[in-house]
Amino acid sequence: MPNPIPQTMSAVLLTGHGGLDRLVYRDDVPVPRPEAGQVLVQVTATAKNNTDRKAREGHYSTRDDDEAVSFAIGGKPTLTFPRIQGADVVGTVAAVGDGMNPARLGERGLLDFNIYGTGRRDINLVPDYFGHGADGGFAEYVVVPDDQFHAVTDPTLADAELAALGMCSYQTAYHMLTAADIHPGEHVLITGASGGVGTALIQLCRIIGAIPYASSTPAKAPALCELGAQAVFDRRDTRDFVARTAAATGGVPFDAVMDLVGGASTRRFIEAMTFDMVARTTYPRLSIAGASESNVSEIPWTLIYLYQVRIVGVSHGTRAEAEQLVHWIRAGRLRPVLQAAFPLSAIHDCERYFVDRAAGHLGKVVVVPDAQWATHGAPFALA
Amino acid sequence: MPNPIPQTMSAVLLTGHGGLDRLVYRDDVPVPRPEAGQVLVQVTATAKNNTDRKAREGHYSTRDDDEAVSFAIGGKPTLTFPRIQGADVVGTVAAVGDGMNPARLGERGLLDFNIYGTGRRDINLVPDYFGHGADGGFAEYVVVPDDQFHAVTDPTLADAELAALGMCSYQTAYHMLTAADIHPGEHVLITGASGGVGTALIQLCRIIGAIPYASSTPAKAPALCELGAQAVFDRRDTRDFVARTAAATGGVPFDAVMDLVGGASTRRFIEAMTFDMVARTTYPRLSIAGASESNVSEIPWTLIYLYQVRIVGVSHGTRAEAEQLVHWIRAGRLRPVLQAAFPLSAIHDCERYFVDRAAGHLGKVVVVPDAQWATHGAPFALA
Numbered sequence: 001m002p003n004p005i006p007q008t009m010s011a012v013l014l015t016g017h018g019g020l021d022r023l024v025y026r027d028d029v030p031v032p033r034p035e036a037g038q039v040l041v042q043v044t045a046t047a048k049n050n051t052d053r054k055a056r057e058g059h060y061s062t063r064d065d066d067e068a069v070s071f072a073i074g075g076k077p078t079l080t081f082p083r084i085q086g087a088d089v090v091g092t093v094a095a096v097g098d099g100m101n102p103a104r105l106g107e108r109g110l111l112d113f114n115i116y117g118t119g120r121r122d123i124n125l126v127p128d129y130f131g132h133g134a135d136g137g138f139a140e141y142v143v144v145p146d147d148q149f150h151a152v153t154d155p156t157l158a159d160a161e162l163a164a165l166g167m168c169s170y171q172t173a174y175h176m177l178t179a180a181d182i183h184p185g186e187h188v189l190i191t192g193a194s195g196g197v198g199t200a201l202i203q204l205c206r207i208i209g210a211i212p213y214a215s216s217t218p219a220k221a222p223a224l225c226e227l228g229a230q231a232v233f234d235r236r237d238t239r240d241f242v243a244r245t246a247a248a249t250g251g252v253p254f255d256a257v258m259d260l261v262g263g264a265s266t267r268r269f270i271e272a273m274t275f276d277m278v279a280r281t282t283y284p285r286l287s288i289a290g291a292s293e294s295n296v297s298e299i300p301w302t303l304i305y306l307y308q309v310r311i312v313g314v315s316h317g318t319r320a321e322a323e324q325l326v327h328w329i330r331a332g333r334l335r336p337v338l339q340a341a342f343p344l345s346a347i348h349d350c351e352r353y354f355v356d357r358a359a360g361h362l363g364k365v366v367v368v369p370d371a372q373w374a375t376h377g378a379p380f381a382l383a
Numbered sequence: 384m385p386n387p388i389p390q391t392m393s394a395v396l397l398t399g400h401g402g403l404d405r406l407v408y409r410d411d412v413p414v415p416r417p418e419a420g421q422v423l424v425q426v427t428a429t430a431k432n433n434t435d436r437k438a439r440e441g442h443y444s445t446r447d448d449d450e451a452v453s454f455a456i457g458g459k460p461t462l463t464f465p466r467i468q469g470a471d472v473v474g475t476v477a478a479v480g481d482g483m484n485p486a487r488l489g490e491r492g493l494l495d496f497n498i499y500g501t502g503r504r505d506i507n508l509v510p511d512y513f514g515h516g517a518d519g520g521f522a523e524y525v526v527v528p529d530d531q532f533h534a535v536t537d538p539t540l541a542d543a544e545l546a547a548l549g550m551c552s553y554q555t556a557y558h559m560l561t562a563a564d565i566h567p568g569e570h571v572l573i574t575g576a577s578g579g580v581g582t583a584l585i586q587l588c589r590i591i592g593a594i595p596y597a598s599s600t601p602a603k604a605p606a607l608c609e610l611g612a613q614a615v616f617d618r619r620d621t622r623d624f625v626a627r628t629a630a631a632t633g634g635v636p637f638d639a640v641m642d643l644v645g646g647a648s649t650r651r652f653i654e655a656m657t658f659d660m661v662a663r664t665t666y667p668r669l670s671i672a673g674a675s676e677s678n679v680s681e682i683p684w685t686l687i688y689l690y691q692v693r694i695v696g697v698s699h700g701t702r703a704e705a706e707q708l709v710h711w712i713r714a715g716r717l718r719p720v721l722q723a724a725f726p727l728s729a730i731h732d733c734e735r736y737f738v739d740r741a742a743g744h745l746g747k748v749v750v751v752p753d754a755q756w757a758t759h760g761a762p763f764a765l766a
Binding site: 073074075117123125126127179262276277278280281282283288289290291294295296297298299300301302304305306307308309310311312313314315 | 661
């Protein structure tokens, strides 16, 4: 049986948009109570994602509305303060809401981080997520929907490793592939390949039988190849990009590009799909789920319509895709890329490390409540 | 039986890239001979398209290659000189190639203008067309593939009217709709609605059960509404665009936009799809097949990926779509929008009229060989 549930807990509160000082570690935060349809999870590990930083800094403004500095896809921002961030939660069921199955008590699982707007399994048009529109896992406890806390019992996978397989990166990556209709045997370029979405894309391409190529830095190439990349292109070398990629693919254009970079690079990525249209049997497809280089890509419209390019904007994925990913996790098909764990009380150190870590490092950073540190964090602490 | 076929014919030769002086009317051009798989068509009417002007002026440069000033999707330009332009050809079968069905002699038909690169019916990745990669219909005779000259016998449709239903506009329009997966009941905005593709889009939306809205000029609104447009927005009025469109749709966002304009307008068109994501049940879709305003659209990438916009570049369509359109023409479902006919020898006047015609005029301009003028051109001459 789980331990008795306390009245208060340790948690990191985001108190407003701004710098690290807006992240405040407290030990007097009320423990939430599960309602019907929910379970209370005692957190053992929560992975960090770039989206937490962008939400804190207010980078999600997408309109000419200065107020809308967070996700506001549903019409108004859902990020209110104080908020507990942290999307990719792993832990054990500590209590269940009215009518929920008590047999789940003590069960280990992974949270599907989405706040789904509808019951539809095939589409998710108003993305929001735990840690943004509701409290997340940078805390000792979190309340989540019963049907989105997926049991994963595999004892060879540590809790911190399971958190590193979290949906925030993997579901986005998988939806980038499904939205672009990627088929077995297709050559797929992945840009910004060393991040959480990028490393997920490499693995998922291999699972579905596609051939992943990565754009990243030479220092990260060995690790990316070990994950499954067929070849790695130096992202800083912009000369003869098409020729260099063609040399790697055996002369054929990429069938599709999964782009997390944007900016001036996007045109090169498209040209690496369109330089030989006679060799193609499908439309060139560009999935975009980020724009780390620049938020504006100046692409000649003639390049898009004469070469029949299809550009697919991706933000999160669907219930069906989350469940498919859990299936692959349970089957041992996905490999965690975990770099380091930090105690929850060291959240500022963790944030600084996440942003500043040296080139050559890739993988997820995981946050573990201090009370769980010895068991779930210490084995993955930085040397 | 058709008349005996002469050795030479009248035709307009495009002698190089440049101005109107590159279009030369001659009466000593050899009549081509059909080979196996081909028929010889005696031309009665050929519709003009903007693509002819762009090809003449050399506007199809899409690479950093100054030589590639024409369609070069297959890797190298296929436009060589002299070339007879004119894509949307109507006429009668005057001779058939070896092994072709002689029963076709005298049959009236419409050319599917594509030069298809493969036998595939479902995709057309290397667009090229008669009048560009091979000789077209600004002549008395033209040789075309037997299986792309589609019989249309409806006697209520004059030859010039049938030419006004030509594939260059209609197939592009139809592919814009199919590529964006338009369904019955969907609200579809059509920009640049008074052109050949735009008027085709309005009619095709109604045929498939979608609700078309047009962006154009007030002078053209009555004609566009008569063709089927639910409402017409003044394209010069950029203020409160989203609010004005929402007032017309009953408050819901457009499901999709068929964009022929590009440039700074594109962001407004996207916002008219994304202003209320909770009301949506499908991804916002933007089909683009032209960019009359500007070839570069500066769209924030966050707008594309957070709102999950899908952008589809369209150039021509597929064999299956051409055959569907012919089916609708034979069934009397499409209405020609014909404005004027010119004799072939007046090609310069025709070109100037095509470019300069006053606001308020819409519809196709058709060219008729001088020998056919009395029967096929004169009834549609300008007053």
